[in-house]
Structures are given as C-alpha cells and as structure tokens.
Amino acid sequence: MKCNVGGIDRTGRIVIGIVLLAIxxxxxxxxxxxxxxxxxxxxxxxxAVVRFCPVNAAIGLNTCEQAKEEGGK
Numbered sequence: 001m002k003c004n005v006g007g008i009d010r011t012g013r014i015v016i017g018i019v020l021l022a023i024x025x026x027x028x029x030x031x032x033x034x035x036x037x038x039x040x041x042x043x044x045x046x047x048a049v050v051r052f053c054p055v056n057a058a059i060g061l062n063t064c065e066q067a068k069e070e071g072g073k
Contacts, residue, residue, distance in 0.1 A: 001052040006064035010048050017044035 005013065020041035024034050047053040051064060 001050070003051045003064035004056045004062045005047055005051045005053050009063040010051065013044045013048035017041045017048060020044065 018041075020037050024037035024041055029037075056062065
C-alpha cells in the first residue's frame with residue numbers, strides 16, 4: 001500500500017476521528033447510531049495512521065507529500 005493520505009487530509013482525519021469518537025462515547029443515542037459513529041471514527045483514525053485510504057486510491061486522489069515530490073522529478 002502506497003501512501004495516499006498526507007498533510008491537511010491526514011490532520012483532518014485525525015480531528016474528525018477524535019470528534020466522532022468523543023461523540024460516540026459521550027452523547028446519549030441509540031445503540032445503532034452509536035455503532036455507526038464509532039465505526040466512522042475508527043475508519044478516520046486508521047486511515048490517518050496507516051496513511052492509506054482505499055477510497056482515495058479508487059478515485060485516484062493522493063495527498064501524500066512524498067508521492068508529489070517523487071512525481072515532480
């Protein structure tokens with residue numbers, strides 16, 4: 001898996017993941033919605049940590065600085 005998540009994209013995923021995690025754990029809601037919010041939080045955090053997103057790969061989006069530097073040579 002090549003890096004395709006970096007910079008602002010990665011920071012945004014971390015922030016969104018933490019916010020969704022806090023909402024999922026602290027806000028009273030139905031169990032189904034709590035699971036949905038926590039799964040979305042996990043997806044955001046995991047894709048930020050591993051720096052790879054299958055959706056980005058499928059649509060050809062790459063925000064990783066390393067790949068941009070290599071492509072510019």
